[in-house]
Amino acid sequence: MNVAERAGTEARAEDRLARVALTWLTEPGTWSVHRLVERLGAPAALALLRDGGAPEEKLRATVAARLTAGDPRVEAARALERADRLGARVITPDDAEWPIQLEDLRRLALSGASRRVDTETAPPLCFWVRGAWPLAEAMERSVAVVGARAATPYGVHVATELGYGLADREWAVVSGGAFGIDAAAHRGALNSGGVTVAVLACGLDRPYPMGNTALFDRIAETGLLVSEWMPGEAPLRPRFLIRNRVIAAATRGSVLVEASARSGATQTMRRALAIGRPGMVVPGPVTSVMSVGAHELLRDEPGARLVTGVAHVLEEVGRIGADLAPPTRGPRRPTDELDDEAALVLESLPRRGVRSPDAVAARAGVSVRIALRKLSLLEELGLVVRRDGGYALGPPSDRGAADTEPGGPAAPE
């Protein structure tokens, strides 16, 4: 590493530490903090706030109160150490795995917003992430499934089916890790062997609710646990709504399964609709109080779309995907060189986990002999790996690097 490279690495470490410290010092989503970071950079913004230079009286008071509890840089450094032991990492907009679609939060304006949680909806400064999957990759093809904690058996059934069906079609299922609909959606995705992401409103060392601990462990193994809050932070009530803007903005669209009147889940939907994401709603019996929020949304929000299953959801998020400009990529990738059969074989591998050559051949519609030959070729190209008697996609970092030309955006560390 030469001097310039070392300086760059140090600057990024400093930026990361400052973003963590800023998130601790003020709540995520605070617009004035976000603007300071944009103007001065995170370290200078932190120094300014710490010296009592916040541009607003209210923010100054918040900062002053928080400073009595500790020094933000010390707290941040301690949290980063703790996260290391926890197997969690911090990511910032400098990282390749940062979901750029979060920038759409800039255009989030909720009509009639007066509460702090409805007006302070700036993009996150950083995320704590646990799990092997790069966050941006998981979120690129993702759908949020949200709803009531006190779900009915009907809602649990529908959310599980949606989670299963979406993950089975290789869409990541994003939710909030709560009891009821959230847990059902995560479980459905896990049961299909797909990717699921729990976006939490507290530290990753104490995922809330405790009753879902086993679920969180399963999610961390094959999917992702994500939070804006550093380890140790508690799931305070307003944080759920602050968190919901991330669920709405990071995904291609949100589906509401069950919700009582004016529940937090309907707020996620209003956030999704307000930034132009598809807001989808599963109706239910009009005799069920747990569908009142769903029906309210369908009546009050002209953009809300009634969906009854996975096919309808894919219709909505698929269309948006087609309408959006394709994500920026390096000009040439190894996969561009593949012949049709090799491409088919590559597409026949599961997004996570291992598949036997026989199963790959059956999926690709080629003979086992051809499948094995193409798998060897793909292995040479570093696109697949042999593991547990079958084949799997190459490790994400390798594939991430394959997507990035020298001089392109930085790969995750």
Place this chain on the structure above:
Amino acid sequence: MNVAERAGTEARAEDRLARVALTWLTEPGTWSVHRLVERLGAPAALALLRDGGAPEEKLRATVAARLTAGDPRVEAARALERADRLGARVITPDDAEWPIQLEDLRRLALSGASRRVDTETAPPLCFWVRGAWPLAEAMERSVAVVGARAATPYGVHVATELGYGLADREWAVVSGGAFGIDAAAHRGALNSGGVTVAVLACGLDRPYPMGNTALFDRIAETGLLVSEWMPGEAPLRPRFLIRNRVIAAATRGSVLVEASARSGATQTMRRALAIGRPGMVVPGPVTSVMSVGAHELLRDEPGARLVTGVAHVLEEVGRIGADLAPPTRGPRRPTDELDDEAALVLESLPRRGVRSPDAVAARAGVSVRIALRKLSLLEELGLVVRRDGGYALGPPSDRGAADTEPGGPAAPE
């Protein structure tokens, strides 16, 4: 009766007979027949068709085939006699109880219509009616509740509640008399003591289905049985769809409770929406095949409105009522002369049936003494009658006449 009056009465009897004969000779809703009647009058149109002068080849063939079964004037005369014995009457657009809103069928154009039942949607030529209520009065404040025959317990529950709630708020509940949702809506209305109207697709002497015979008898006692088809006519399959345009056009709005994909009930909704009536849909569990048609409508028809109960329905039909010009009335009515207490007492009487003076007083919020005094006054004005130990509204014909100044529209015969 002077000569001119007698000639007028005879002309109207002749018109009535011709309309009945035309409906027998061709199916209701046929546009070319409707236009002939408008241009020539019903008797001349009938003569023209009988003489093989139908303007279209297809209609000529239909008429020729039907003529082999009998003479239309003879069949019509026989049917009128039969109807008399049955306690049914025939009404035509000349009658005061003709629902003028049926004229809105002129603007019914179903997109992509190709089947005969979707294109031949002309207003009816006549109705057979059984029941004491004037049809126009019942329909002026009416809502259609339609849905699946193979309804689930959920659908039956919701339709019964809607029927009850609407009738309880003095809206007539209109449906098709079928098993399932239709019957539940009628029953709900009957249970609240309100008015319900069954619009049938066959002769009133053989209301279909037989299994609802007891229900039809109850409806005829306190509400109305209505049909475009003469006594003796069978409920042929296409007739249900021909009939549905009447349910859609005669009411202020239609509510669909349960329907499988592309059911007849969804066709009623599309007809209602096509002429600008509120088309309301009750959602259900997405796991129920009996709600597929409801959810399809909500997804495909931009005008379809999700409703979850009576309050939502009243919001829709109430708004339309307020948007529409008020019905034409004579400039002064006896009720204009009433003082506030008398008006309250009058409003406290049930739309049908008898109420005791005590109950009237309680509803009106006046003492029993004042209630009795005002009831006497109202009786003198012919607005209420004493009956079965209580008071009832005056007979509809009297109230009809009271609504009409000399020189105004003709009163029912």
